[in-house]
Amino acid sequence: MKSPVECENMSDIRTEIDEIDRQIIQLIGQRFEYVKAASKFKTSETSVKAPERFKAMLLQRREWAVEEGLNPDTIEKMYFDLVTHFIEEELKFWKNHLV
Numbered sequence: 001m002k003s004p005v006e007c008e009n010m011s012d013i014r015t016e017i018d019e020i021d022r023q024i025i026q027l028i029g030q031r032f033e034y035v036k037a038a039s040k041f042k043t044s045e046t047s048v049k050a051p052e053r054f055k056a057m058l059l060q061r062r063e064w065a066v067e068e069g070l071n072p073d074t075i076e077k078m079y080f081d082l083v084t085h086f087i088e089e090e091l092k093f094w095k096n097h098l099v
Contacts, residue, residue, distance in 0.1 A: 028082070035086045039094040048091050054083060 007013045042048045058076050065075035 032086060032089070035090050036093050039090050039097065042090075042094055045091060045094075048094050049087055054087075057083065 001019060002012055002016055004013075004016075007016060039048065058079060061079045062072035062076050065072040
C-alpha cells in the first residue's frame, strides 16, 4: 500500500481507500464470527443483549475515536448501528442453537 503522501493522483487514492475498506469489511466479518461464537456462552436473552457491556463498549469506542482524531459521535453511531445489528443476529443464532 502507498501512504497518502505517496499517492500521485486520485486513482491512487481511490485504490488505497478501496483496499482499506476491503480490510475493514473483512475485519467486521471476523468480528461477527466472534459474536456468533460468544452466543454459546450466553444463558439468556439478557446476556446476549448485555446492555451494560454495550454502553461500556460504546464509551470505549468514543475514547478510541478521540485518540485517533475522529468524531466520537460518528464513531459511536457507527458502532451502535453495527453492534445493534450483530446483537439481533446473535439472538437469532442463540435461539436456533438452544439445546
